[in-house]
Amino acid sequence: MAATCCTRCSTFIITTGLTALFLWLSLRVDEPKCYLEYIYVPALNNTLKSHRNATVFFSLKLANPNKDKGVKYDAVGVSFRVFVSANATRPLGNATIERFYQGHQKTAHKSGSLLAGGNLTAPVDGKVYYRVDFATAAKYKILLWYTKRDRLWGGANVEIGNSGLKVNRKAIRLGNSPIVIESGAHKLPPCYRALVAFFFAVLMLIG
Numbered sequence: 001m002a003a004t005c006c007t008r009c010s011t012f013i014i015t016t017g018l019t020a021l022f023l024w025l026s027l028r029v030d031e032p033k034c035y036l037e038y039i040y041v042p043a044l045n046n047t048l049k050s051h052r053n054a055t056v057f058f059s060l061k062l063a064n065p066n067k068d069k070g071v072k073y074d075a076v077g078v079s080f081r082v083f084v085s086a087n088a089t090r091p092l093g094n095a096t097i098e099r100f101y102q103g104h105q106k107t108a109h110k111s112g113s114l115l116a117g118g119n120l121t122a123p124v125d126g127k128v129y130y131r132v133d134f135a136t137a138a139k140y141k142i143l144l145w146y147t148k149r150d151r152l153w154g155g156a157n158v159e160i161g162n163s164g165l166k167v168n169r170k171a172i173r174l175g176n177s178p179i180v181i182e183s184g185a186h187k188l189p190p191c192y193r194a195l196v197a198f199f200f201a202v203l204m205l206i207g
Contacts, residue, residue, distance in 0.1 A: 024076045029140045029147070032071055032102070034154060035061040035171035036132050037109065043120045045164035054120060056080055056092065060134065061109045061171055064102045070141035074149070075207060076134055078112065082131040083157070084122045087180040092116040092130075101141075128160045129181055134174050157181060 021056040038059035043051045060078065064071045081089035095114040102108050121128060133155030139146045154174040159167040166172070 001149055015088060029069055029150075030065045031150070032073075032138065032151060033063045033065065034076075034134050034152070034174045035063070036156060036158060036166070036174055037061040037159070037171045038111075039059075039130070039132070039158060039166050041130075041160055041164045043164070044160050044162065046162045047162075051121075054114055056116050056120075057111075057113045058095070058132070059109060060097065060174075062102065062108045062110065064104065064106050064108075066140070067105055068142075070104060072141060072146065073099055073102065074137040075099050076110070077135040077147050079133045079135075080114065080116065081131040081133075082120060083124050083131065086124060089179060090118060090122070092118065092120065093094055101200045106141050113186050124181060130158045130160055131179055132156055132172075132174065155179070 036058065038057070040057040042048060042053040042055060058078065058080075060076070062073070062076075071188055076099075078095045078097065080092040080094070082092055084090050093114040093116045095112045097110045100108065100110075133153070135151075135153040137149040137151050139149045154176060156172050156174050156177050157179070158172060162166045
């Protein structure tokens with residue numbers, strides 16, 4: 001009798017655990033990732049005779065990593081700013097991508113443009129940097145139901161070359177990068193940073 005009771009308890013615990021694991025896997029979601037795939041600023045293209053074109057063209061890539069969950073996006077707001085110093089920016093303008101639905105493990109490519117205001121060519125150390133940010137809200141479709149909305153946002157600093165295109169040809173992740181330009185002349189290589197940290201720790205112990 002005792003063995004039967006223990007068997008039932010063990011079966012109940014295992015079943016409950018598996019059910020909880022299944023529910024957790026079903027409800028757990030991975031946030032979509034947003035990338036700046038393309039940007040073109042004609043005013044920064046040195047091969048053009050006229051630099052009066054204040055239009056900024058861009059393309060975003062949004063990737064849904066979830067295998068069994070769709071994503072329904074609200075309108076995606078995209079803002080552009082130009083760096084006027086290493087840690088200060090000035091607004092250029094905003095664009096909006098209309099709301100849309102994205103299937104399981106799908107990638108969406110969304111293009112847009114805006115008419116920027118002000119000087120597009122404010123150089124910092126001889127280079128032109130833009131700050132690109134996005135913000136939206138998304139809800140996830142699990143079977144026939146949608147979750148509550150989850151806010152998504154991020155940004156990145158983008159160097160624009162003299163062709164009007166971004167220097168980095170790869171898609172740039174719009175994540176949680178800071179709004180500041182780091183100068184390579186003042187950065188130590190990783191090995192030297194580790195060495196400095198080691199000696200600092202030794203000094204703290206001696207003191």
